Every structure is written in C-alpha cells, then in structure tokens.
Amino acid sequence: xxxxxxxxxxxxxxxxxxxxxxxxxxxxxxxxxxxxxxxxxxxxxxxxxxxxxxxxxxxxxxxxxxxxxxxxxxxxxxxxxxxxxxxxxxxxxxxxxxxxxxxxxxxxxxxxxxxxxxxxxxxxxxxxxxxxxxxxxxxxxxxxxxxxxxxxxxxxxxxxxxxxxxxxxxxxxxxxxxxxxxxxxxxxxxxxxxxxxxxxxxxxxxxxxxxxxxxxxxxxxxxxxxxxxxxxxxxxxxxxxxxxxxxxxxxxxxxxxxxxxxxxxxxxxxxxxxxxxxxxxxxxxxxxxxxxxxxxxxxxxxxxxxxxxxxxxxxxxxxxxxxxxxxxxxxxxxxxxxxxxxxxxxxxxxxxxxxxxxxxxxxxxxxxxxxxxxxxxxxxxxxxxxxxxxxxxxxxxxxxxxxxxxxx
Numbered sequence: 548x549x550x551x552x553x554x555x556x557x558x559x560x561x562x563x564x565x566x567x568x569x570x571x572x573x574x575x576x577x578x579x580x581x582x583x584x585x586x587x588x589x590x591x592x593x594x595x596x597x598x599x600x601x602x603x604x605x606x607x608x609x610x611x612x613x614x615x616x617x618x619x620x621x622x623x624x625x626x627x628x629x630x631x632x633x634x635x636x637x638x639x640x641x642x643x644x645x646x647x648x649x650x651x652x653x654x655x656x657x658x659x660x661x662x663x664x665x666x667x668x669x670x671x672x673x674x675x676x677x678x679x680x681x682x683x684x685x686x687x688x689x690x691x692x693x694x695x696x697x698x699x700x701x702x703x704x705x706x707x708x709x710x711x712x713x714x715x716x717x718x719x720x721x722x723x724x725x726x727x728x729x730x731x732x733x734x735x736x737x738x739x740x741x742x743x744x745x746x747x748x749x750x751x752x753x754x755x756x757x758x759x760x761x762x763x764x765x766x767x768x769x770x771x772x773x774x775x776x777x778x779x780x781x782x783x784x785x786x787x788x789x790x791x792x793x794x795x796x797x798x799x800x801x802x803x804x805x806x807x808x809x810x811x812x813x814x815x816x817x818x819x820x821x822x823x824x825x826x827x828x829x830x831x832x833x834x835x836x837x838x839x840x841x842x843x844x845x846x847x848x849x850x851x852x853x854x855x856x857x858x859x860x861x862x863x864x865x866x867x868x869x870x871x872x873x874x875x876x877x878x879x880x881x882x883x884x885x886x887x888x889x890x891x892x893x894x895x896x897x898x899x900x901x902x903x904x905x906x907x908x909x910x911x912x913x914x915x916x917x918x919x920x921x922x923x924x925x926x927x928x929x930x931x932x933x934x935x936x937x938x939x940x941x942x943x944x945x946x947x948x949x950x951x952x953x954x955x
Contacts, residue, residue, distance in 0.1 A: 573609035600626025666711035689868035722890025746943035760856035782857035787822030792863035798909035882922035900930035
C-alpha cells in the first residue's frame, strides 16, 4: 500500500486515470449526490465509470444527472442493500468481472454493502500480481453500526467494516464524528482515515421565494384544504427510512396536541420525500390522531428549492453522515432544528446557528419546535456564512483530489 501522510501537501491534477465508483443503490440521497459530484468533476481529465446496484429500481433523478456526460454507467443486477448470501456471492463475482474488464487505476466505494463486496473483489483481483496497481478508497456516509440495531447486528456490521477497511487504501468519513466513531470502534488504522466534509455548489444553488415555494407545493391554493389556509409550515426533506426518525416527529406533535399548544392553531408540518417507511409513518400519524397537522407531499425534484416555504426546517434523524439538507437549509437562511447525530453538530452549534437536541427524544423535539423563534436573523446569517465558507463543493473536490493523488 502506498505511504499516505496526513500532512503531505504535494497536490497535483489527477489526469489520465481510469476511475470506478460503486454504490449500492441509486435512490437519490446524500450518498448519490456525493458520488455524482465527484464523478462529474473527475471525468473532465479521467475516464470515469459508475457501477450501481438495485438496478430494477434505478432512480430517474440519478440517471438524469449522468445525461450528456462521458460517464459510463454499469448495472450490478444482484447488488442489494439487504443481506442475501446468494445475491451477495453473485455480486462479488460480477464486481470481480468488472474489475478484470475495466483495468481500473482507482475504485471508490460508497455504502457498507458496496464497501465490503467491492473490497473482497479487489483482494481477489489483486491476487494476480499484474493487477497490483489498483487503489481502493471507501467513503462511509455514516456507519451502519451506529444505527439502532440489535447487539448481534451491530457486531456483524463492525466486523464487516473491519474486514473491508483492512483491504482499502484509505477511508473517507464525511464528519469528524464518524472518524472518531471509527477510531473508538477500532475499525481501521487512524492514519488511513481522512475526514472530508460534504459540500454544496454554492454558486449554482437557487431557491424559490416564499410565495412561489408555497404555491408550487400547493399550500397556498384555496382548493388544497380548508384547514391549511393561512397556515405556516415546519418542513422536513428526507427519504422515509427508519434512520430518519420520523416517529419521533409524530410523537412530538402528539405531545404538542395533548398540551393544547397554540402553535398548532396556525402551524402544520410538511414532509417531502418518499421511501419504504412512508405508509407506516402515515398510519402512525393517523393512529396518534395528529394526521390533520401533516402534509405528505411525496418526492420532489430539486426539493431544496422549496425550503423558503418553511418557518423552520426539522431533521429528527437517529443516524446521519453529514446531511446535505442541513447545508441547504442554512443557505436558504431557514431556522434549523436537528438531532445531534453524525456530522450535524459540526454544522450547527446549539443556540448559535440553530437548535440541537438529542436523537430519539420526542419531548425535547416538541420543546424545540415551541421555541424555534429563538433562532433570530443574526443566527441565520452566521449559519449561512459558516456553510458558505466551510462546506462548499470546491473544498470537497480539492480535498478529495489531494487524497487521490497521494495514492499514486
């Protein structure tokens, strides 16, 4: 393995390499945005391919991002997020085949499943001494073992990460919190871990104004629902996965309703996104007798554009890497209420640039919602400047290029 130094500042342009990115699923989210940003940037001077799993459910948002680009997309039919030994073996063989056909210089893995199978395939590939030039990088978009799992599953995922990182040349964490988690759990050598925050393309992000956002969401139309007329809105933009903590938001609103909070007289909650847990969350809201306060608007293209419609942005997640939605809300100068998970605390400082609460605490979330007006314009401007300076895409690309070049 090449000697990698954290202090090596000898950066040069990466050119003429053949790069493969692998990701488990294309369902548009933070990991997919991250991968596409990198692939587009490095395709300018290199040959770039993307291999993706769950091919039957390919997300149109993902494919649209690759249109009119030189990037080649490769489907891995049996790569799925869940554990399936039969499909996992077939995937391992398929990735090995892709390596043999592609003769790549660099493979950049994303997500735990792609990380493990891609690493094992690389070990098999490099058994041939003619193939030792392959360099392997893995980005952890939040470690799965930090999710609310059984002890057995946590141990299983930790073991999986240790196996895969032992093969990889370098590991990127998108937050210092994840880096520390990797160190505390002895996932790999500290010298192999590099924190590179996610970044937003500051110059090209545009938002609707408040009135336009409300109109496009259908929230200002008289025909929408009488109960919604004249309302103000708290909003969330996230896929409906268990990690997003939606049940705690439902419970928080239930607490406010039981308290007869006057806040609910003129505020509703807008949830933008879809996913496997959506029906469960709808049913939970109904069972909790708070469904009248919620608007489930489904998936939206460029959902960040609607952020100005919200009085505050709420992210109740129980696990995150470094969420783009927090960065986008900060750039839209929308008050932020979020849980203290992953890299969120590296963006938001409690009562300095937003309100932070502990995860899985509905009572604390209810209190934060009641107190959201404590987030004044000065706080919003401070958060905006912090994100603009420290979480822009240019920084992410430059630091990633620096790491890539260290491997050769």
